Structures are given as C-alpha cells and as structure tokens.
Amino acid sequence: MNPQNKRKPSNEQVSELTTNRLSVYLRCLNQLESAGVNTISSQALAEQFHLNAAQIRKDLAYFGEFGVRGVGYYVKELKRHLRQILGLDRKVRVAVMGAGNLGLALADYPGFRREGFEIVAMFDVADAKIGDESRSGVPIFDLKELKKIVKRDRIDIAVIAVPAESAQPVLEQVVAAGIKAVLNFSPGTLKQPKGVKLKSVDLTVSLESLSFYLAQGIDPEE
Amino acid sequence: MNPQNKRKPSNEQVSELTTNRLSVYLRCLNQLESAGVNTISSQALAEQFHLNAAQIRKDLAYFGEFGVRGVGYYVKELKRHLRQILGLDRKVRVAVMGAGNLGLALADYPGFRREGFEIVAMFDVADAKIGDESRSGVPIFDLKELKKIVKRDRIDIAVIAVPAESAQPVLEQVVAAGIKAVLNFSPGTLKQPKGVKLKSVDLTVSLESLSFYLAQGIDPEE
DNA sequence: TTTTGTGAACTAGTTCACAGCT
DNA sequence: AGCTGTGAACTAGTTCACAAAA
Numbered sequence: 001m002n003p004q005n006k007r008k009p010s011n012e013q014v015s016e017l018t019t020n021r022l023s024v025y026l027r028c029l030n031q032l033e034s035a036g037v038n039t040i041s042s043q044a045l046a047e048q049f050h051l052n053a054a055q056i057r058k059d060l061a062y063f064g065e066f067g068v069r070g071v072g073y074y075v076k077e078l079k080r081h082l083r084q085i086l087g088l089d090r091k092v093r094v095a096v097m098g099a100g101n102l103g104l105a106l107a108d109y110p111g112f113r114r115e116g117f118e119i120v121a122m123f124d125v126a127d128a129k130i131g132d133e134s135r136s137g138v139p140i141f142d143l144k145e146l147k148k149i150v151k152r153d154r155i156d157i158a159v160i161a162v163p164a165e166s167a168q169p170v171l172e173q174v175v176a177a178g179i180k181a182v183l184n185f186s187p188g189t190l191k192q193p194k195g196v197k198l199k200s201v202d203l204t205v206s207l208e209s210l211s212f213y214l215a216q217g218i219d220p221e222e
Numbered sequence: 223m224n225p226q227n228k229r230k231p232s233n234e235q236v237s238e239l240t241t242n243r244l245s246v247y248l249r250c251l252n253q254l255e256s257a258g259v260n261t262i263s264s265q266a267l268a269e270q271f272h273l274n275a276a277q278i279r280k281d282l283a284y285f286g287e288f289g290v291r292g293v294g295y296y297v298k299e300l301k302r303h304l305r306q307i308l309g310l311d312r313k314v315r316v317a318v319m320g321a322g323n324l325g326l327a328l329a330d331y332p333g334f335r336r337e338g339f340e341i342v343a344m345f346d347v348a349d350a351k352i353g354d355e356s357r358s359g360v361p362i363f364d365l366k367e368l369k370k371i372v373k374r375d376r377i378d379i380a381v382i383a384v385p386a387e388s389a390q391p392v393l394e395q396v397v398a399a400g401i402k403a404v405l406n407f408s409p410g411t412l413k414q415p416k417g418v419k420l421k422s423v424d425l426t427v428s429l430e431s432l433s434f435y436l437a438q439g440i441d442p443e444e
Numbered sequence: 445t446t447t448t449g450t451g452a453a454c455t456a457g458t459t460c461a462c463a464g465c466t
Numbered sequence: 467a468g469c470t471g472t473g474a475a476c477t478a479g480t481t482c483a484c485a486a487a488a
Binding site: 197215 | 236238241242244245246248249250271272273306307308309310314316323324326327328330331332333334336337339357378379381385386402403404405409410411413414419421423424425426427428429430431432433434435436437438439
Binding site: 041042043054057058061065066067068069070071 | 469471472
C-alpha cells in the first residue's frame, strides 16, 4: 500500500535477528551483482545461499515493497535499499579500543573496509604504543584523547578489544565521549548503558559451546 | 527425582542459547569463587550479573538437580558440574586455520587458554609463514599436513580465520581430517557439513547491525 | 522461611499457504 | 504463470507463579 516509505514504524522494535539477516542478504546481493545477475526471486536467493524464502520476503517487506510480483527483486535496486536501511549509504567511522593483538587484527580486518566502514583510530594506554600505527596505517592515540578525537573525526562506532578487567571502564569512557554503538570483544558481562547499542561477541562462550557439542555428541549412551 | 544423572535425554536437542548461557554461568561462578563466595541463589546470581533467575534455574535443572532448596547452589559444586557438562573437565585441543593477522591474534588470545583450551597448531599455505610460530609459540604448519597433525595431536576444534574465498575449501579439508566442531570467522555462508557443529562469528554482520541501529535510531522523524 | 524445580502462560520468531498483483 | 506480501498456524524461548523440599 504505502509504497516504499514504509520505514520502521518508529516505536516498534526490529529484532536483531532480522537486522543480522539484512546484512547477510546484502552480501548475497553483492555476489549476485558481481556475477551479473539482474533479478532474483526469494526462492532462488534462498536456495543459492541456504536461507528461507518466506523469511526473506517477510524481512524485506517489513521495510517496504521492494519486489515485483511475477519477477522477484531487482538486484541493484534491492542492494541500494538494503544499504540505505543499514546506514551504509554514508561512511561509517569506527574506532578500536585497545591496540593489543586482537585490536590490531580488527583494525586491519579487510572485511570491515569493504562495506563502507572506515577504521579511523585506535586507543591504548601503553606509552610504547601511542603514536605508533597499525600495519595498514591506523594511528594509535592515547586513551585520554578519546573525547577529542571522537569529536574531531566524528566517530560513530567503538570496537572494544581490551583485557576483560578494563572493558567496563573503557565502555563508560566510550559512552561518555558520545558514542552510541559499541561492539565488544571482551569476555564477561557489561552493564548495558541506556541509549547505547551494545553488541558483544564472546569468543570463549563460542568455543565452549562447541566443546559442549563434542562432550554431549560423542557417546551414544553409557 | 532422577538425582543428577539426568543428562541430556539423548535425542532431544539443547538450544544453543542455553549452552551459551551455561558458559556465561560458569564464568560468573569463577568470579564468585575467586571472591570467596560459597553459596549463591539463582536470585542473587541474576542480580549480580544482570541475568534472569527463572532462566538460570531452568537451564540448570535441565541437566540435573544441582541446587538445594532454601539455600541455593554451592559455587564449587555447580562449577564442577558445568565444567563437566561443557566438556571442560579435560583439555580441549584447538587448531587455527590461517596465520594472518586475525589467526595469529586468535591463537594468542588469552581468554581461550584460561578455561581449558589449548591452541596447539596453526595452518597456512604461505611458505613464508610455515615453520614459524605465533608470539606465544603456537607452531605454523603447512595446510597439507593437516590430517597428519590432527591425528597426532588429537585436535578437537578448528577455528577458521582464512580469507572469505578459502573458507569453504578449508572447511571441507578440516571436516575430511575428522574434526567435528568448527568456529568460523570468515564472512559468508558456508555449507553446513552434517555430523559437524559449525558456529560462525561474522564480524561484518555485527558491525552492520550496529550501523542499522544508528541509521534508524537517530532521526526522531523526518 | 527460603529457594529450588517446573507446569502453565506468555512472548518472540519462523514457516505455511494463499490472495492478489504483474 | 510466477512471485510477492501477509495473515494465520506453528514452533521455540522466556517468564511467571507456586507446590514441594530443606
């Protein structure tokens, strides 16, 4: 009905599972575009990438009527819509907190740069690291300069890759500096600051979940 | 009723959300133990770590009757049970596929070692890297030796940290080498091999999900 | 009295199945 | 004919609320 300015009904909350899938769809479309495909049905998309057709349609329909009945979706057009929905139609600036092994690896991670993200700064407290830069040239600043650099470089997202015990204070400094979205790699529970989106990737939990599978899966019975 | 040999009813499937939480509970218990706490109620545990008391009880009750009514759970005892359920009562051996920035960072990640995991090998195809080792001393082998080393070192879990385009073939080699649990960091959809537990952490999807929040959250209306 | 373990109620998320558009 | 968009049906996951145990 309302053609494609449907948008999020503003108060209603989109599930994280849905937004994660939008991101997956975008990547699929990138591949299809490279392969020279112009148009794709939810059915074909689902088969090719092991997804569910009804779910694709429902996810997309939530944001507008992007498809054409009898045809499917125009790859380029849908890609444009998804990029806009995901906020990737502008540069998104990212800072990495912690210039340790993991922080440096994340700062140089090629996957981030590809889709419009720009890693503009790293922060650490170790004098030896400050002033230095990552292999790909991301400068390492003193954590004390956080507020200033966040303002200056208009940083949108912070990635936390500091030791567990510093995670909570660093999160608080990041929030105090005005950052509204945080991706945390430190293990352990962080207090969810309000008005801020906090997403955590817990490597230990992931590995232990696999270990559980092995422990349970092996013996048929005993 | 059935005291604590309840175990998983063998056919029934434990949700991944549950196993992830078990891992979180274990970490909480570690902290409590260090703090010298002997006994904890689901209520107190929930409050202290921002969890839900009913959910804690339900998760635990699924594996046995670990609590004592009127008292709560004995920290040491519950910890022991959780470690056993998660298969952490023995050493779990891990290999990292790909000795790039991310692979090296993961191989040296201190969080893995802490809870019984042992990173025993890395694999790569670049001659320059083979024979070398990570900062903390994890040796880098030729990918061709995978099968041999997996057997020799009885490797349980593989972590995939190779470029996106190699992820699928590497996964297949890992599975062919007899590994039954894989943690994948490469972006993109992988074919789920059967009989193998595959868990993916997609850094790009995580960041894009945050970008979505920023894109939607900002303008009150327009 | 305190707190577990658990059915029942509820909430969220997925899939089905089909009306309606092209 | 083909495929979307979507209500309805279903499935999974969470929270409530209370009987039973210590």
